[in-house]
Amino acid sequence: MERVKVEMEFIFRASPAIIYKFLTSPDCLIRWFCDEADITGDKFTYTWSGADEIATLVDDIEEERLKFKWEDADDAEEYLEFRMSKSPVTNTSILEITDFCDDDEVEDTKALWESQMKVLQGVTGG
Secondary structure, eight states: OOEEEEEEEEEESSOHHHHHHHHHOHHHHTTTTOSEEEEETTEEEEEETTEEEEEEEEEEETTTEEEEEETTOSSTTOOEEEEEEEOTTTOOEEEEEEEEEETTSHHHHHHHHHHHHHHHHHHHTO
């Protein structure tokens, strides 16, 4: 099965600072992303339905970018990245997500991120 890069963009009324907090704080992560979250140094442990997934934070530019490598990834080149910016025209925040999935899972992956982003938009005020 071929792995493919999935890139998506979402618009938020919340500032990059608020979005960043919701990506890096266990108390905030459990409100939209996972059932439990633990952060120890650069290791982020996310729990869904009792199963842990561990990601290592490999790049962190506060309020701009977070890049993670999954501990159990089959391909060392794959990552999960969140990029935050502010539109000078609309004054809204833009959250760009880069993820990877099997080529037959692209639509499911996009649907999952769209669902998660609706929740994140709700908890951040839009």
